[in-house]
Amino acid sequence: MAAQKPAHAPTPVPDRPHPDATRRSQRSRQAIYDAALALVAEVGYPKTTIEGIAARAGVGKQTIYRWWASKADVLLEAFLDLGEQAVRAAGEAAYAIPDTGDVAADLKVVLRATVDELRDPKFEAPYRALAAEGVVNEQLGREFVTRLLEPSLQLHADRLRAAQDAGQVRPEIDPRIGLELFVSPLAQRWLQHTGTISHAYTDTLVDYALHGLAPR
Amino acid sequence: MAAQKPAHAPTPVPDRPHPDATRRSQRSRQAIYDAALALVAEVGYPKTTIEGIAARAGVGKQTIYRWWASKADVLLEAFLDLGEQAVRAAGEAAYAIPDTGDVAADLKVVLRATVDELRDPKFEAPYRALAAEGVVNEQLGREFVTRLLEPSLQLHADRLRAAQDAGQVRPEIDPRIGLELFVSPLAQRWLQHTGTISHAYTDTLVDYALHGLAPR
Numbered sequence: 001m002a003a004q005k006p007a008h009a010p011t012p013v014p015d016r017p018h019p020d021a022t023r024r025s026q027r028s029r030q031a032i033y034d035a036a037l038a039l040v041a042e043v044g045y046p047k048t049t050i051e052g053i054a055a056r057a058g059v060g061k062q063t064i065y066r067w068w069a070s071k072a073d074v075l076l077e078a079f080l081d082l083g084e085q086a087v088r089a090a091g092e093a094a095y096a097i098p099d100t101g102d103v104a105a106d107l108k109v110v111l112r113a114t115v116d117e118l119r120d121p122k123f124e125a126p127y128r129a130l131a132a133e134g135v136v137n138e139q140l141g142r143e144f145v146t147r148l149l150e151p152s153l154q155l156h157a158d159r160l161r162a163a164q165d166a167g168q169v170r171p172e173i174d175p176r177i178g179l180e181l182f183v184s185p186l187a188q189r190w191l192q193h194t195g196t197i198s199h200a201y202t203d204t205l206v207d208y209a210l211h212g213l214a215p216r
Numbered sequence: 217m218a219a220q221k222p223a224h225a226p227t228p229v230p231d232r233p234h235p236d237a238t239r240r241s242q243r244s245r246q247a248i249y250d251a252a253l254a255l256v257a258e259v260g261y262p263k264t265t266i267e268g269i270a271a272r273a274g275v276g277k278q279t280i281y282r283w284w285a286s287k288a289d290v291l292l293e294a295f296l297d298l299g300e301q302a303v304r305a306a307g308e309a310a311y312a313i314p315d316t317g318d319v320a321a322d323l324k325v326v327l328r329a330t331v332d333e334l335r336d337p338k339f340e341a342p343y344r345a346l347a348a349e350g351v352v353n354e355q356l357g358r359e360f361v362t363r364l365l366e367p368s369l370q371l372h373a374d375r376l377r378a379a380q381d382a383g384q385v386r387p388e389i390d391p392r393i394g395l396e397l398f399v400s401p402l403a404q405r406w407l408q409h410t411g412t413i414s415h416a417y418t419d420t421l422v423d424y425a426l427h428g429l430a431p432r
């Protein structure tokens with residue numbers, strides 16, 4: 001879901017930049033990210049343009065084209081940056097799933113944090129706009145998945161693999177499918193408004209997924 | 217997911233209609249449904265208009281306004297009708313989840329049918345357009361859920377309740393959450409292009425959901 005690996009923002013730094021120039025670039029970049037996220041939240045993906053982002057950020061169109069190939073690129077980087085900011089705000093070095101040895105407890109912590117992020121207004125409107133476009137625009141959807149969603153899903157798969165090594169998950173389980181039992185219900189409730197999301201709800205998902213619906 | 221209860225289309229039949237008039241109404245209604253589904257698939261929900269549907273169906277705008285209050289209403293009825301047609305084509309009286317006494321087998325049958333429906337081009341493009349709009353348009357999303365999605369989810373919940381009575385699902389499980397362990401992964405893969413969908417995949421989901429990821 002929302003959780004992301006640290007972003008690797010492009011670093012189009014010229015040879016030995018003057019410190020002021022680097023700071024100016026950094027300020028412009030942040031203004032462009034903010035403008036892109038605000039605009040897509042307000043008017044949706046199809047009506048968001050490079051021109052509109054430039055005007056709102058107070059930079060020239062060419063500044064954007066120098067750094068990114070398309071509006072999809074700008075938006076994806078803006079989301080990666082938003083994820084990095086959230087990680088820094090939480091005082092963490094990088095987004096990760098804890099491994100305390102108790103897979104249920106660790107997954108609950110992560111899913112609770114995802115619930116909080118999905119409910120954060122700063123995050124919700126632009127993320128919905130991008131997700132909606134991904135439903136009908138397969139190319140954008142796949143890029144969105146490859147760069148934003150799949151890195152986070154792989155962290156969940158890694159945590160399930162560690163649990164397999166620790167004997168807490170059955171060895172024959174495919175971790176990439178297993179994680180969907182607790183990640184996808186949260187995603188569907190949020191995307192399709194099929195139900196409320198809460199910490200109690202995601203705790204329940206983890207328990208059901210680990211222990212199954214059938215009697216033991 | 218895709219599965220639906222039989223639709224209850226409005227029946228705005230005047231007192232003792234002449235049989236020809238009823239047939240003409242029925243033809244107009246079908247033309248309107250077809251036009252609405254084709255148009256939303258081609259141009260998306262925001263650009264679909266009552267005028268456009270009327271023009272494409274070859275009927276007057278007033279004919280549509282006489283039967284439906286809004287384009288959302290027309291589209292929702294068109295989807296319900298599409299679901300009914302699929303049920304009739306399958307030679308069934310009404311959409312239902314079988315109860316053979318083996319909950320795993322029954323859920324696998326239903327999820328395989330849902331996979332087939334999600335891959336049917338007749339269904340896919342308009343359903344994606346409506347789902348995408350529901351992500352960013354909460355009012356439409358909730359109506360879409362209430363009228364199309366939730367009736368189908370309730371059938372899954374009912375089947376899990378029957379399995380609880382039969383001792384195949386633990387009594388403390390909330391069926392409305394339990395069903396999400398196998399329904400939501402399929403929904404997310406389809407909506408967000410996070411993975412391929414197949415009968416083998418949904419069979420695996422049912423097995424994982426029932427038996428859990430942890431060792432037994």
